[in-house]
Amino acid sequence: xxxxxxxxxxxxxxxxxxxxxxxxxxxxxxxxxxxxxxxxxxxxxxxxxxxxxxxxxxxxxxxxxxxxxxxxxxxxxxxxxxxxxxxxxxxxxxxxxxxxxxxxxxxxxxxxxxxxxxxxxxxxxxxxxxxxxxxxxxxxxxxxxxxxxxxxxxxxxxxxxxxxxxxxxxxxxxxxxxxxxxxxxxxxxxxxxxxxxxxxxxxxxxxxxxxxxxxxxxxxxxxxxxxxxxxxxxxxxxxxxxxxxxxxxxxxxxxxxxxxxxx
Numbered sequence: 001x002x003x004x005x006x007x008x009x010x011x012x013x014x015x016x017x018x019x020x021x022x023x024x025x026x027x028x029x030x031x032x033x034x035x036x037x038x039x040x041x042x043x044x045x046x047x048x049x050x051x052x053x054x055x056x057x058x059x060x061x062x063x064x065x066x067x068x069x070x071x072x073x074x075x076x077x078x079x080x081x082x083x084x085x086x087x088x089x090x091x092x093x094x095x096x097x098x099x100x101x102x103x104x105x106x107x108x109x110x111x112x113x114x115x116x117x118x119x120x121x122x123x124x125x126x127x128x129x130x131x132x133x134x135x136x137x138x139x140x141x142x143x144x145x146x147x148x149x150x151x152x153x154x155x156x157x158x159x160x161x162x163x164x165x166x167x168x169x170x171x172x173x174x175x176x177x178x179x180x181x182x183x184x185x186x187x188x189x190x191x192x193x194x195x196x197x198x199x200x201x202x203x204x205x206x207x208x209x210x211x212x213x214x215x216x217x218x219x220x221x222x223x224x225x226x227x228x229x230x231x232x233x234x235x236x237x238x239x240x241x242x243x244x245x246x247x248x249x250x251x252x253x254x255x256x257x258x259x260x261x262x263x
Contacts, residue, residue, distance in 0.1 A: 142178030
C-alpha cells in the first residue's frame with residue numbers, strides 16, 4: 001500500500017503539466033497517466049477544470065486583432081506558452097533535485113515544494129510584460145487606451161474582484177497611457193502602462209497569486225529592470241521600472257514605504 005501511494009504521488013503532475021494537458025500539448029503516454037489519476041484524485045480534476053475555465057475566460061475577454069495588427073511575439077497564447085515552457089524548465093530542475101534526494105511520500109512533496117520555490121522568480125511575468133509591451137520604441141499595443149485613471153480603474157474592476165486602487169504617479173511625471181490583459185499560469189493578469197513626457201515607461205501589474213508559489217513583499221532586479229512586488233487582498237501586485245534613470249530611481253524609493261502600508 002505504501003509503495004502504491006508513493007508511486008501515485010510521483011505521477012501527480014506539476015502546474016506546468018496541467019496547463020500543457022489543458023492545451024493538448026502533452027505526449028500521449030503522460031496524458032494517459034493523468035487521465036488514469038483523475039477518477040481517484042478529485043482535487044486534480046478540479047484544478048484542470050479551473051485552468052480550462054480560466055483559459056476560456058481569457059479567450060473571451062481578449063480582443064481579436066487581425067494578424068497584421070499584432071506581431072507574433074505579442075500573441076497572448078504565444079506568451080502563455082512561453083511562460084509555461086519557462087516554468088516547466090524550472091520545475092524539471094526542482095523534480096531532479098527531489099529524485100536526487102530519494103525522498104518519497106509526503107517528505108518528497110515537501111521537498112518538491114521547497115525546490116519549486118527556490119527555482120521560482122517572483123513576478124517574472126511582470127518583467128516579461130514590460131519588455132514585450134513597454135520597452136519597444138514603437139507604439140505600445142494595449143487593449144484599452146486611456147489616460148483617465150478612472151476609466152482604467154473601471155477597466156480593472158470589470159476583470160478583478162475588488163482590486164487595489166490604481167496608484168498615482170503624477171508627482172513623478174508618469175501618467176496612465178493604457179492597459180492590457182495578460183495570460184499567466186495562475187489566470188488572467190493585467191498591466192497598466194504609465195508614460196512621462198520624455199517617453200519613458202513603467203508598468204503596474206496585477207495578477208492572481210496561485211496556490212503554491214505565493215510570495216509577500218520583495219524586490220527583484222532583472223537586467224536593468226526592477227520589479228517591486230507585494231501582496232494586498234486577493235491579488236499580487238508589482239511595479240516594474242528601469243533602474244538606469246534618475247526619475248525612476250526616485251519613484252522606486254517612494255514605492256517602498258507605500259508598499260509596506262498596503263499590506
